[in-house]
Amino acid sequence: MTLSQTLIARAAQVRVSRAARSSKVSGAAMALIAVVLAALPFLVFSTVTDTLVNLFVLIALASMWNLLAGFGGLVSVGQQAYIGIGAYSVIALADQGVQPYLAVPLGALTCALFAVPTSWLAFRLRGDYFAVGTWVIAEVYRLLVVRIDGVGGGSGKGLAGMSGIDQTLRGALTYWIALALALATIGGCYLLLRGRLGLSLMAVRDEETAAGSAGIDVTRAKRLVYLISAAGCGAAGGVITVSSLSVNPDSIFSVQWSAYMIFIVVIGGIGYIEGPLLGALVFFGLQQVLADHGSWYLVLLGAVGIATALWLPGGLWGLVRDRTGLSLFPVGYHVRDGGGDVASR
Template identity: 85%
Template sequence: MTISHLLSARAARNVHVVRATRSAKLSAVVLAAAAAVLAALPFLVFSTVTDTLINLFVLIALASMWNLLAGFGGLVSVGQQAYIGIGAYSLVALADLGVQPYLAVPLAALTCAVFALPTSWLAFRLRGDYFAVGTWVIAEVYRLLVVRVDSLGGASGKSLSGLSGIDATLRGALTYWIALALALATIAGCYLLLRGRLGLSLMAVRDEETAAASAGIDVRRAKLLVYLVSAAGCGAAGGVITLSSLSVNPDSIFSVQWSAYMIFIVVIGGIGFIEGPLIGALIFFALQQLLADFGSWYLVLLGVVGIVAALRLPRGLWGLVPGPSLFPIGYLVRRSDGPA
C-alpha cells in the first residue's frame, strides 16, 4: 500500500456523516417545548385567543402542504381549494351519517386522497402553467358538482351536525387541539417524507424531470405520492375549518383565495424550506390581525408585500437566515477534528 493510500484511509476514518447539528437538536427541543405550551393554552387563556390561533394552525397546515407539492415536488397548483372543499363537505356528510365530527377529520382526509387519485390522472396530463390553470378549473368543477347536490345544502351551504350536545367551551378546546395536531402533523409529515428516498426523488423531479427519469426515478410515482399527501392534508384542514365555523358554504370553501393565501405564505417564508410555511404563516397572520380594519387597503398592502418579497427575496425570509436548518433533511460531512 502506498503512502497516499494510507493517508486516504486515515482521512476516511476521521470523517463521519451526520443528519443534524447540535444547534438543530437544540432547536428541536425548543420547538417541542413550544408545542407543549401551545397545547396547554386552553387552560391558560380565554377562548377568544385559542379561537384566533385555530386560523393560524390551519394556515400553517395548508402552506406546508402547498410547499411540499410545489416547493419540493415542482407541482405548482392553484387548485388545492378543491380538497379543502371536499374535506369540509366530507366532514358534514359523515356527521349526518352519525360519525362524531372530531373523529371524522382523518376520514375526511382519506376521502380527499381517494378523490385525488382519479383527479391526478387528469391533472398530470398537463405541464407547467397548464397544470396550474388546470387545477384551478378542476376545483371549480368540484364546486359546481357540490352545488347541485341538494343533500349537501346546494348553493346556500349546510350546517354541521353532531356537536350540539358538547359544551361550547369544551368544543372550542377540542377544535383548538385538533387544529394544533394538524399543524404539527403536517410539519412532521413533510420532514419525515423529505428525509427519505422520496424526498431525494421529489427534489430531482423538481429540478429536472427528464434527468430524474433517466437516473431511474419513478417520476409518476413520486409526483402521485406527494399529490395524494397534499390533498389529504388540505382535506383535513377543510374539516378543521368546518369544525371551527360549524357550517360550510361552497363559494367560500372552494374559493381560490385559499390558494392565494398558501402561495403568499410560502413565497414570504421561503419556498423549498420546511421552515418557510412557519415563518410565512406567522407574518401573514400578524398582517391579518394588524390590517384587517383597513378594508380593501388590507388586500392592497398584502399584494405589495407579496410583490416586494417575490422581487427582492426569491428564497423568502428563511433563505436569509444563516446557519443550519431547523429541520435538516440533507447530510453533513464532518471530520473528527472539526468541520469538513
C-alpha cells in the same frame, strides 16, 4: 506517512449525520413550544385559542402546498378543491351519525381517494397548463357540490352532532385538533423528505428528464405527493368546518385559499420546510394588525409579496439560512471533520 495513509486517516475522522448540533437544540426547543401550545386552553381565554386555530390551518395548508410545489415541482392553483371536499365530507359523515371530530381524518382519506382519478386528468397537463387546470378542476367540484341538495346546495349547510358538546370543551377540542394537524403536516413533510421518496421528489423537481433516466418513477412520485397534499388540505377543510360549524360552497372552494398558500410560501421560503411556518406567522400577524384597514390591507400584502419575490427569492427563511446556516428541519447530510461541520448538503 504516505499520501494514501494520510487520506485514510483523514477519512476515518469524517462523520456524516442527518442533523447538525444546532438542529438538535432547535428541535428540543420546538418540542417544548409544542407542549406549551398544547397546554394553552388551560392558560388563556378561548378567544386566543380560537384565533390560533386559523394560524394552525394556514400552517397546514401552506406546508401542503410547499410540499407539492416546492419539493414536487407541481404548482397548483386548485388545492381549494380538497379543502372543500374535506369540509363537505365532514358535513356528510356527521349527518350519518359520525362524531364530527372523528370525521376530520375520514374527510382527509376521502380527499385522497378523490385525488386518485383527479390526478390522472391533471397530470396530462404540464407547467402553466397544470396550474390553470387544477383551478378549473376545483371549480368543477364546486359546481357539482352546489347541485347536491343533501349538503345544502348553493346556500351551504350547518354541522350536525356538535350541539351536545359544552362550548368550552368544544373550543378546546377544536384547538387541539387544529394544533395536531399543523404538527402532523410539518412532521410528516420532514419524515417524508428524509426518505427515498423525498430524494426522488427533489430530483424530479430539479430535472424531471434526468430523474427518469436515473431510474426514478416520476409519475409515481408525483402522484404520491399529490395524494398526500390532497389529504392534508382535506383535513384542514374539516378543521375549518368544525371551527365555523357550517360550510358554504363559495367560500370553502374559493381560490383565495390557494392565494393564501402561495403568498405564505413565497414570503416564508419555497423549498424549505421552515418556510411555511415562518410565512404563516408573518401573514397571520399582518392579518391581525391590518385586517380592519380595508383595501390598504390587500395593497400591503401585495407589496410584501412583490418585494419578497424580487429581492428575496429564497424567502425570509432563505435569508436566515444564508446568514446563519440554521436548519430546523434538516433533510440533507452534514459532514463533520474533526471538530466542526465542513459541508452540508
